[in-house]
Amino acid sequence: MSGYKRVSGDALEYEVFARKTRGEPLHQVGSVVAPDDDLAMAYARATYDEERWCEMAIVRKEHVIELWQPGET
Amino acid sequence: MADPSRYADPAFGRAGAAALFPDVGTHQNLVSLSDLVLSIADNKQMLGLRYAEWATRAPSLEADIAAAAMGLDDLGHSRVLFGCLEPLGSDPRGPERESDPGSLRNLAYFDEPWTQWSQFVAANAILDTAFTAMIEACVGGSVEVLQHRLRKMLMEERYHFLHGRSWLRSGIDAGPLDRAWKEAIEWFGPPDGETESLHREGRLSMGPDQLRARLEEQLEMKAPSVSVDWKTWDPLRRRGQSGAIDQRTFAMLRGLEEKKYAPPSAAKQSSV
Numbered sequence: 001m002s003g004y005k006r007v008s009g010d011a012l013e014y015e016v017f018a019r020k021t022r023g024e025p026l027h028q029v030g031s032v033v034a035p036d037d038d039l040a041m042a043y044a045r046a047t048y049d050e051e052r053w054c055e056m057a058i059v060r061k062e063h064v065i066e067l068w069q070p071g072e073t
Numbered sequence: 074m075a076d077p078s079r080y081a082d083p084a085f086g087r088a089g090a091a092a093l094f095p096d097v098g099t100h101q102n103l104v105s106l107s108d109l110v111l112s113i114a115d116n117k118q119m120l121g122l123r124y125a126e127w128a129t130r131a132p133s134l135e136a137d138i139a140a141a142a143m144g145l146d147d148l149g150h151s152r153v154l155f156g157c158l159e160p161l162g163s164d165p166r167g168p169e170r171e172s173d174p175g176s177l178r179n180l181a182y183f184d185e186p187w188t189q190w191s192q193f194v195a196a197n198a199i200l201d202t203a204f205t206a207m208i209e210a211c212v213g214g215s216v217e218v219l220q221h222r223l224r225k226m227l228m229e230e231r232y233h234f235l236h237g238r239s240w241l242r243s244g245i246d247a248g249p250l251d252r253a254w255k256e257a258i259e260w261f262g263p264p265d266g267e268t269e270s271l272h273r274e275g276r277l278s279m280g281p282d283q284l285r286a287r288l289e290e291q292l293e294m295k296a297p298s299v300s301v302d303w304k305t306w307d308p309l310r311r312r313g314q315s316g317a318i319d320q321r322t323f324a325m326l327r328g329l330e331e332k333k334y335a336p337p338s339a340a341k342q343s344s345v
Contacts, residue, residue, distance in 0.1 A: 010243040011132060033133035035243030042235055043135035046142070 013061040014040045018053040026057065104267040104308045106216065106276055107161045112178040112260075112311050113204055113211075114154035119183035120201060121147030122322060126186055127193050136240075140193070143233050147201075150226050160218040165309075171327065174317035180256045181314040186322070191245040198237030198292060199253035203260060205230040206279070206287045213278025214271070238292065255299045260311045261285055263303040 011033050017026040029048050034040035037058075044058050124144035131137045158164040169176040182200060187193055208226055211219040241250075261281040262268035272280030279287060289295055306313045317323075 032135050034135060034239065036239045038235060039239035042232060043139070047135055047138060 011035050012040070014044070014058040015061055015064060016044045016048055016056065016058050018048065018051070018056040020051060020053060022054060026055065031061070032058070105161075105163060105165070106271055107158055107163045107165050108178075108309055109207075109268065109271070110154055110157055110161060110211070110219070111165050112309075113207055114151045114158075115178040116180055116183070116200075116204060116260075117147045117154065118151035118326070119177075119179040119318065119322075120196060120204070121145070121149075121151060122325070123183055123187055123196065124193070127190075131193070132190060139232075139236050143197070143201075143236065146229050146233065150229075153222055153226070157218055157222055161216070174320070174323040175315075177318060177323075177326075178310045179318060180260060181312050181316055182253060182256050184316050184318050186319070189246065189249065192249040194237060194240040194245045195249035195253035196237075197233065198241040199250070199257050199288070200260075201230070201233045201237055202291055203257035203284070203288055205234065206284045206291070207261075207277075209287070210272070210277040210279040210284060215275045234291065241292070251297055254296050255301070256312065257288060258285060258296060258299050259301050259306065259313055262308070262311065263301075263306065266303075267308060 012035065014032050014034065015028055016030050016032060018029045019026050032040050032043040032047060034043050037060075040058055044056060048056070121144045124140045124147060128137050128141035128144065131140050155166075158166070167176070180200065182192075182196060187196070205227065208223050208230070212223050212227065214220070258281075261284045264281055266281070268277065268284075269280040271277040272283070285296060302313060318326075
């Protein structure tokens with residue numbers, strides 16, 4: 001989750017989280033760029049469909065509260 | 074005296090009817106359900122090709138993937154629709170389609186490749202949804218082959234609709250949007266034309282007014298005020314504007330474009 005922005009304009013960036021089994025924690029599998037939540041969900045489903053996930057969630061990148069960035073302490 | 078309406082039978086052909094009854098050349102008499110299905114097929118084929126052109130040019134990788142996926146969907150839908158022509162009793166496709174791009178029944182919106190993302194989004198939101206509304210009308214109508222074969226398209230089109238609506242809400246230029254609305258309304262046909270006749274006969278579950286209302290309801294917006302000169306409207310191509318797709322796209326449709334890139338051995342083989 002760096003400060004890099006993939007698209008300009010009104011589109012939003014979302015982080016995609018998923019897990020394959022109930023026993024493992026959710027982890028970040030990638031990100032998607034979409035103009036709204038509805039399409040972001042569809043994009044996440046279509047883009048990260050190689051695995052049989054038992055759970056998938058997306059979060060708007062702007063809603064993630066970062067405690068520190070790489071290189072910071 | 075012969076009843077002119079008898080010659081609305083597709084088997085008789087439009088040219089024959091027009092020659093015998095030049096003064097009754099109204100849209101209702103000369104355009105069949107097959108003509109309408111061919112128009113949907115041609116437009117979906119062109120929509121699929123134009124979507125595919127954006128598979129590496131959209132604003133994000135996900136939109137690239139969506140463009141490719143929707144393009145494939147629409148090309149597949151066009152093949153299913155072409156396959157319905159024979160069971161419908163008449164296939165309006167003639168040999169002119171091999172040489173004259175003006176004989177294809179696509180909307181003017183698809184004549185040239187799109188140069189702006191706004192054009193893609195307007196087509197995705199307005200025109201793709203307009204075609205889906207017409208397919209809904211076919212599925213809801215009384216013609217069995219259309220009821221059965223087109224139903225699956227409605228499922229696949231849900232993603233296209235979601236995609237178009239979301240990008241539309243993010244805001245696009247007014248030019249492509251207004252043009253797409255105008256061409257969609259033209260494509261539904263005049264209030265007293267053949268689409269309305271097919272609706273009254275029960276072969277379509279919606280006529281032009283209902284199709285327009287359906288489109289507005291789906292997109293949760295009112296169509297802009299559109300004035301259409303139905304006298305100059307072409308009932309077969311379902312458009313008021315003359316013109317045709319560009320030569321490169323036409324060559325691609327006919328399978329000529331890829332031959333340029335084929336290895337010499339393949340060209341030799343194909344000429345044997």
